[in-house]
Amino acid sequence: MNRRLTDGLKAGGRLSFSGIVNILIAVIIFSLIVIFHELGHFLLAKRNGIAVTEFSLGMGPRLISTVKGGTRYSLKLFPIGGSCMMVGEDDDDNSAGSFNNASVWARISVVAAGPIFNFIMAFVCAMIITSVVGYDPASVTAVQEGSAAEAAGLREGDVITEFNGKHISIGRDLSLYQTLHGYQDKAIDMKVKRDGKIIDISFTADSVEKKMLGFTYSSEGPAQIMEIYIDSPMMKAGLQAGDVITGIAGTKISDGQELQTYMEEHPLTGEEITLTVERNGKEREVTAKPQMRTVVSSGFAYNLYREKTGFLGVLKYSAVEVRYWISSTVQSLGLLIKGTFSVNDLSGPVGIVDAIGDSVQEAKSEGSVILGMQMLYWVILLSANLGVMNLLPIPALDGGRLVFLIIEAIRGKEVNRNVEGMIHFAGFVLLMLLMVFVLFNDIKRI
Template identity: 35%
Template sequence: MNTIAISIIVFGALVFFHELGHFLVAKLCDIKVNEFSLGFGPILVSLKKGETLYSIRALPLGGYVKMEGEDEKTGDPRAFSNKPVGARMAVVISGPMMNLLMAVILISLIGFFSGVATTKVTVIPNSPAELAGIKDGDIIAAIDDKKISSWDETVSIISQKPNQTLEIEILRNGEKKEILVKTEQEPETGRGVIGIKSVVIRYSPLHSLKTGIQKTLWASSMILSSIPRLLTGRGLSDLVGPLGIAHMVGEAARVGIFNVLYLTAFISINLGLLNLLPVPALDGSRLVFLFVEFLRGKPIDPEKEGMIHFLGFALLMLLMVFVLYRDFMRLYM
């Protein structure tokens, strides 16, 4: 039951932030919003405030912001289709951008409370680092001429080079020094190590925000590099549906709240970036249509565009059913 409750909270937060991005920018652009919904299907709870119906629906597999004139022709000057192309692009892209912002916020919160690993180090006695001349308080600036901006980069580079000599540039009292360090191989993992630990800074908004941005950009680059595999069909086996995500959330919850927040941030990045793909019914496809309209100087028929998005949505639902079935067979059979 705890897993189900936590999963619902995670799914709800992801969908809410995504749709909130669309909703807020639509309001800023004076677009009439008919409904803000979490979920699909029959309405469970609803509240009408002003011109907008706020609802929670039975199937918690997504959500939507229904704007006047989004998929049909209308003479309402406040309709989505009657706004300038730039305003409509801003509304469409704001959902994925809100997901990326959500990831930055979550990772920053984790860093604020649990601490941010910096490139300032403490040295383990009699380690390769100490024997080479690295001292407590030194800052790792570069390794083999590669500039270092985070502790994760430091660990990644050193771990990939066991039993090799590294040229490490450190900052000591504002002065640069070049130090040659021979790595050792860690028996358990085979990774390269030199015997340094990061100085962790807690309760620092600036360091936490910097880490949140860096890790979000890093995760985004990793996800983007995997998209070609997904589009060619080779990455379909890596797709995980709601059941798979709920299972991962449950596993993360057993470790602690920070693991749940990290997982939520990573899923949010995935959701934001995948929504930018030019697939009908996704935000990326709507951006393509708007870009074509900008080049043509006139809009594409909203009803024809709406039909394409409807067909795309139907295909995405079929894919969702397939992924749900595969997750069920993998986890429960």
């Protein structure tokens, strides 16, 4: 069963113990990421002689504070995030030791340090995960007999290093490519490593016309939705990853094997089909009409499981892990800009807490080590995400401030502070409106 934060709600709207634990874990993860971000600003400010009036953990009224070296260090009431307050950061103070009095390159380093520290945090967490459970080599685990891939010379055990011009380091690189791009044409050009040699393999992928609903599901245990294809009938009908199929066309389904058997015995036609799914502890129906699509098959399967590696491998694949999440965020933003995704697909705090709660519940049954790895996994994902988002050239974000500082460095003259202030304020208002919209969407999905 797919458990979510909302499953923690008892009768009367009260949170259960598990719901509270999920929220606390999410708050801790968010706080660690934000604090490390602010620590980057703090350390570089100190390094460049900029006076920091306060460095705080949490928000709200101070519980404990002490002053050392001209900086007040505070622990505040609400354990959410933190802050680094510098003299002259948000006003016209040009006194010695103020942010405005520092050189433009010093200010650039201070502003950029926050996102960079998020990437450093992600790398450290990735090192822990890679040391304990290893990495996922992009090795071919099976080649379909009689497929174009087999005819082209692909063999089980080959390690994929390049796919249609995309460098591949881990199995998830290929998975991300296929999820975001699919097979836009049927031509596949690969490079694989076999017995220490790089081999070029090219072939035209096999294809077949068939009716599709557009999702994949777990074949072991409950028939849980693993992936929904972009613009598929079921995606448009409201099916979500994590939903558990409990019935199809009036027939009860207890697990993935039963669903597979049903689908084999009842091939899809052009008629509408209704799925009964369980979401947040409640059953609902989702109806869609299958579409005729050309299904392209690569003709091979590849590894997504982790295996141990040595010290140098840990360093290498920890960097690869961070690069993967940075790339995932950047490519997803690109698809959002192109219109492939819409703002309705974005998740805010409620959605993220919901997803973290899911992973906590699933990891609990695997033991404390797996639970710890799962939490570190979220730290990597969100740290890389926050780092990328903060570097975007959007007013009010670190990236927006960097744009003005770079302009100043090129011109040798700062941008009018009033103009810059108004632009940042407008950006802040727009970001808050977006946050409210995303939060509303989160709540609407519950």
